[in-house]
Amino acid sequence: MNKKLFDSSSVWFKLFFGFSLIIVGLFVFFPLYWMVITAFKSSSEAFSSNPTFFPKQITLENFKNVITNMQIQRYMFNSLIVSITSSLLTTVLAMYGGYSFSKYRYTGRKSIMMLVMSSQMFPFAVLLLTIYSVMQTLGLLNSYFSLILSFTTFTLPVGMWTFKSYFDQIPDSLIEAAKVDGASRLTIIHKIIFPLVIPGAISTAIYGFVWSWNDLLYSLTLITSADKRTLAPGLVLTYLGEFQSSWTEMMAASIWVSIPVTLMFIFLQRFFIEGMTAGAVKG
Amino acid sequence: MKNNKGSKLTDSQFGILLAIPALAVFASVILYPVINSIIMSFTNQSLLYPDREFIGLKNYIEIFSDPNFFAVLKSTMIFVVGVTILSFTLGFIWAILLNQDFFGSEFLRGITLVNWIIPGTAIGFLWMWIFNGQYGVLNSILKNLGIINNNISWLGNTKTAMLGVILARSWQVLPWFMALLLAGLKGIPRNHVEAARVDGASNWQVFRHIVLPNMKFIISLVLILGTIGAMQHFDIIWVMTQGGPARATTTFAVEVYRRAFQDFSIGKAATIGVVWIFILSGFMYLYTRNLKQEDK
Numbered sequence: 001m002n003k004k005l006f007d008s009s010s011v012w013f014k015l016f017f018g019f020s021l022i023i024v025g026l027f028v029f030f031p032l033y034w035m036v037i038t039a040f041k042s043s044s045e046a047f048s049s050n051p052t053f054f055p056k057q058i059t060l061e062n063f064k065n066v067i068t069n070m071q072i073q074r075y076m077f078n079s080l081i082v083s084i085t086s087s088l089l090t091t092v093l094a095m096y097g098g099y100s101f102s103k104y105r106y107t108g109r110k111s112i113m114m115l116v117m118s119s120q121m122f123p124f125a126v127l128l129l130t131i132y133s134v135m136q137t138l139g140l141l142n143s144y145f146s147l148i149l150s151f152t153t154f155t156l157p158v159g160m161w162t163f164k165s166y167f168d169q170i171p172d173s174l175i176e177a178a179k180v181d182g183a184s185r186l187t188i189i190h191k192i193i194f195p196l197v198i199p200g201a202i203s204t205a206i207y208g209f210v211w212s213w214n215d216l217l218y219s220l221t222l223i224t225s226a227d228k229r230t231l232a233p234g235l236v237l238t239y240l241g242e243f244q245s246s247w248t249e250m251m252a253a254s255i256w257v258s259i260p261v262t263l264m265f266i267f268l269q270r271f272f273i274e275g276m277t278a279g280a281v282k283g
Numbered sequence: 284m285k286n287n288k289g290s291k292l293t294d295s296q297f298g299i300l301l302a303i304p305a306l307a308v309f310a311s312v313i314l315y316p317v318i319n320s321i322i323m324s325f326t327n328q329s330l331l332y333p334d335r336e337f338i339g340l341k342n343y344i345e346i347f348s349d350p351n352f353f354a355v356l357k358s359t360m361i362f363v364v365g366v367t368i369l370s371f372t373l374g375f376i377w378a379i380l381l382n383q384d385f386f387g388s389e390f391l392r393g394i395t396l397v398n399w400i401i402p403g404t405a406i407g408f409l410w411m412w413i414f415n416g417q418y419g420v421l422n423s424i425l426k427n428l429g430i431i432n433n434n435i436s437w438l439g440n441t442k443t444a445m446l447g448v449i450l451a452r453s454w455q456v457l458p459w460f461m462a463l464l465l466a467g468l469k470g471i472p473r474n475h476v477e478a479a480r481v482d483g484a485s486n487w488q489v490f491r492h493i494v495l496p497n498m499k500f501i502i503s504l505v506l507i508l509g510t511i512g513a514m515q516h517f518d519i520i521w522v523m524t525q526g527g528p529a530r531a532t533t534t535f536a537v538e539v540y541r542r543a544f545q546d547f548s549i550g551k552a553a554t555i556g557v558v559w560i561f562i563l564s565g566f567m568y569l570y571t572r573n574l575k576q577e578d579k
């Protein structure tokens with residue numbers, strides 16, 4: 001039996017397949033290729049009216065400039081602190097919250113769940129107006145805390161929903177059996193249930209990390225000094241607004257900031273895709 | 284159900300207790316700011332001085348009589364519709380191709396997702412470079428193909444800047460559409476497809492009568508979430524154009540940011556925010572209805 005969804009022996013499908021593979025493939029991969037290639041070019045080669053598709057000469061100069069730029073390394077360090085902390089916090093909070101939504105029935109559960117989920121749609125730029133004013137009043141502008149609290153909260157809804165869909169798959173009979181054995185509710189949660197949803201935890205943690213790592217809007221506004229600044233606004237302030245942009249170095253810097261999230265993604269891809277789709281598709 | 288030993292709480296009390304930490308931060312960082320935005324929209328609050336006065340509907344009247352506001356509304360619509368259609372269509376095609384399990388399809392799926400993982404700032408830089416008027420590769424390719432004769436300053440031109448940010452953002456979210464739609468394709472019951480094939484159904488018929496109906500839920504979900512995501516989007520636009528040239532790429536997110544953090548008039552920013560939330564509420568309704576269906 002043909003296991004493929006579409007019959008690939010038909011001429012029309014072959015045409016569609018080949019044509020789309022080239023068009024969409026170019027759109028998806030060429031820019032990425034271009035970023036990498038430019039980062040290895042010398043500026044004299046990059047700034048030519050007829051760009052080369054393979055560098056004539058490979059140089060590590062751009063990466064050297066980025067890596068030895070202590071200011072950028074400072075931004076990187078700040079980003080790591082903020083991203084790791086908010087990722088862990090959101091995972092823990094979402095785990096308990098998701099468990100509550102999945103395994104307990106109480107009045108208002110459904111409404112609260114829907115409110116939490118629909119909150120993803122409240123515009124972050126609008127929430128920022130109040131968060132900024134409150135942080136200003138509390139003297140917490142320019143603190144890691146202001147970013148960590150914001151990122152943790154923004155990634156909670158998806159995290160809770162991911163956990164909920166993992167918990168939904170655990171049969172209640174397992175919990176009942178443990179209860180009969182005399183285990184307390186917290187023991188059941190920590191010793192029996194949570195170990196079963198580690199894939200969900202990993203996927204929530206990656207989601208939280210990537211979100212915090214990539215954010216520009218909040219880190220641009222809530223952080224006001226260079227020593228606390230994170231990578232995204234750091235790069236914008238370093239490279240934009242210069243009289244002559246050094247594109248080759250900007251591409252190297254772009255690759256540099258993408259490395260942590262990309263590595264994380266490569267090693268944990270399975271969990272990531274599983275978690276990303278768990279909430280959305282039941283299969 | 285009886286209480287467990289060592290705990291005086293009923294099961295539902297215990298359940299609520301588990302959710303309280305999450306709900307507490309949720310209430311303070313999301314719910315309160317939304318309510319406060321509505322309040323601020325009736326004030327002349329500014330980031331420059333602490334006092335504020337209630338000024339009734341003045342902000343709303345000013346905004347609705349400001350032609351700039353309608354320009355922002357229009358730009359947002361163009362951006363959102365452009366991004367959603369482009370990334371959904373290409374993402375769907377890409378998912379169908381990768382679902383055919385050909386040699387290397389797993390690998391391609393993997394690198395496709397890199398586009399979605401990397402920071403929007405990096406993506407903004409990359410596309411600025413591609414669209415660069417002097418040394419950009421796009422101009423060079425189009426000139427070599429004979430499509431254009433002279434360099435175009437893509438992001439410096441009010442007519443093409445929007446196209447630029449739409450392409451960049453679509454490039455970023457295409458993998459997300461692809462991943463969710465691919466999961467949907469994998470979930471289609473194979474026996475339905477086999478049965479249709481035995482009856483001699485063509486690829487188009489399989490797509491039309493089996494694939495689409497089976498993916499109704501996931502398609503509506505990605506379209507709703509994609510639309511909301513595009514409406515929210517700030518990073519790439521800010522990096523590439525700061526909303527310019529001449530406000531041509533100023534969407535809601537950029538406008539709210541500008542009003543609040545460049546003009547410091549947080550009251551007006553909040554007013555635009557409230558209008559924005561109002562427009563979104565229709566999508567929110569659709570989204571939660573979808574989720575409720577799933578939480579049977």
